[in-house]
Amino acid sequence: MEKKLPLPPFNPETAAKKVRMAEDAWNSRDPDRVVQVYTEDTVWRNRAEFPEGREQVHQFLQRKWARESEYRLIKELWSFTENRIAVRFAYEWHDDSGQWFRSYGNENWEFNESGYMQRRFASINDLPIKETERKFHWPLGRRPDDHPGLSELGL
Template sequence: MEDHSPVPPFTRDSAIQKVRGAEDGWNSRDPEKVSKVYSLDSRWRNRGEWVTGREEIVGFLTRKWSRELEYRLIKELWAFGDDRIAVRFAYESHDTDGNWWRSFGNENWEFDADGLLAVRHACINDVPITEAERRYHWPLGRRPDDHPSLSDLGF
């Protein structure tokens, strides 16, 4: 069995570690890799779309990252409990027409005993931005450790 540490119950430090791990995974833009941290029967609500299970997660993320180009994400811990974590996030991307967006949201996560994410609820708002208004300029992939957080950026 794969190690999905940290596992519940969460402390502040382990919740922060779980959030950064999720951010790093999503910034890889690799649907197969990302799906492995979700339980086999994981249930999502993402905006108005309902997703169940890893196969649907892979399909969802494949579609997402074919539309949201140059995707860069920052997540930040908001709150945590024994087996739950709440995060806020913002990501920047552009569409195939070159229009840039900053998408702000909140997620509520529930984990199983093995540390796999079993339930994910996401609420997201998209704001059009100009290329000059972008704040995420690191090379595609993992956000550098010294890059400002959402709070540092005033988001």
């Protein structure tokens, strides 16, 4: 099994790098790419869904990005320990009726010694917004390095 750098134990630099790498992967909206950082037997809680294993996570992500159009995400490191990272995040998206949302949440991650995420627990709330209230303005894909993060945006 190849290692997924950076590895635990985390320090401020490696924890922040792991968070940005996760943000970049999720902004690709590519389930095949995203699932590669999770253990084969990963355990999740995402809202009211509890996928287990890469295949269920893959199916979850396919459903998610089929309904969440124009998805753009920002993650921010909140805290970390040796093999755990806490993240706060927000993402903007719209549904098939054109209604925009900003979804806010927190995630708790736990990694194995090879750097794969074995547990992910997410709590998320959706706020309907007007298109004019959007704050995440970049082309779909990776957030540019010069785009403000959550703290800079006052989120």
